[in-house]
Amino acid sequence: MAKAAPKSPDEMSFLDHLEELRWHLIRSVLAVVIIGIVAFLMKEFIFDTILFGPKKMDFPTYRLFCKVGNFLGIDSDFCADELPFTIQSRLMGGQFSAHIWTSIWAGFIVGFPYVVYEIWKFVSPALHSNERKHSKGFIFTASLLFFMGVLFGYYIVAPLSINFLGSYTVSQEVTNEFDLASYIGSVRISVIACGLIFELPIIVYFLTKVGLVTPEILKKYRKISLVVVLILSAVITPPDVTSQIVVALPILMLYQISIYVSKIVLKRQAKKDAKLAAARSKNN
Structure with a gap:
């Protein structure tokens, strides 16, 4: 029996779209799980080298800030021999659970390009051919x-936070003994949150395409965005001006880039509308 030809997006019902979305999600999850299994087998590298890297004072970020402090003649906590805290696991299955979930998150991070590819495969049939042509670099750019x-x-947010929180004490009577899940959670939030925040230009691109965002709106709320970014920087970094500026600057740059992206999208849309109007006038 001959295999049925695939339906075009215009011929697909709502349930057909849901079925298509389900298979894209299944393939994405499968890719994350497979990479996660590989990460699970690389336990020593994932934990000792990557996760516990910012706990060691020979971490590249600490060495850099130490050299900067010495150059400026400033006493720096980044030049210490070790961070004054230990990591413990207080639950029977704490280490195994941390191993499992860390492997899954590692699978998501490494497999992100494939996840974006599956999302793009689901969305792209609804776009016009010229829109697909202009968006060929979407997967590369998003990744x-x-x-x-x-x-x-x-390299920036996680070590700054770990160095500050790991060294902070309210009294010499209290020692910092952090739970394994708490430490891993801090590193994971810093990494995943920054990864998603850096997707701002891509998000603005699609919001502009559907008419929810314009350059004027972005410019209008730029001051409010500045305040939000500074608050966000104050939350995820130590309470010193230098650290907050280091975190805030890239986010503000991304916001400005997003304004230019929105302008480009509207210019292309205006050219497209002008061509359609010219074609209609000729036909009339």
Whole structure:
């Protein structure tokens, strides 16, 4: 029996779209799980080298800030021999649970390009041919921005937060003994949150396409966005001006880039509308 030809997006019902979405999600989850299994087998590298890297004072970020402090003649906590805290696991299955969930999140981070690819395969049939042509670099751009955010979170946000919170004490009577899940959660939030925040230009691109965002709106709320970014920077970094500026600057740059992206989308849309209007006038 001959295989039925695939339906075009215009011929698909709502249930057909749901079925299509289900298979894209299944393939995405399967890719994350497979990569997660590989990460599970690389336990020593994932935990000792990557996750516990910001706990060690020979971490590249600490060495850099130490050199900057020495150059400026400032006493820096980044030049210490070790961070004054230990990591414990107080639950019977705490370490195994941390191993499982860390592997899954590692699978998501490494497999992000494929997840974006599956999302793009689901969305792209609804676009016009010229829109698909202009969006060929979507997967590469989205993945690049995400990995840039992940690296920024890992090398800047996570070590600044760990260094401050790990060294902070209210009294010499209290020792910092952090739970394994709490430590991993701090690193994970820093990395994933920054990765998603760096997707701002992509989000603005699609919001502009559907008419929910314009450059004027972005400019109008730029001051409010600045306040939000500074508050966000104050929450995820130590309470010193330098750290907040280091985190805030890339986000503000992404916001400005998003304004330019929105302008480009509207210019292309205006050219397209002008061509359609010219074609209609000729036909009339």
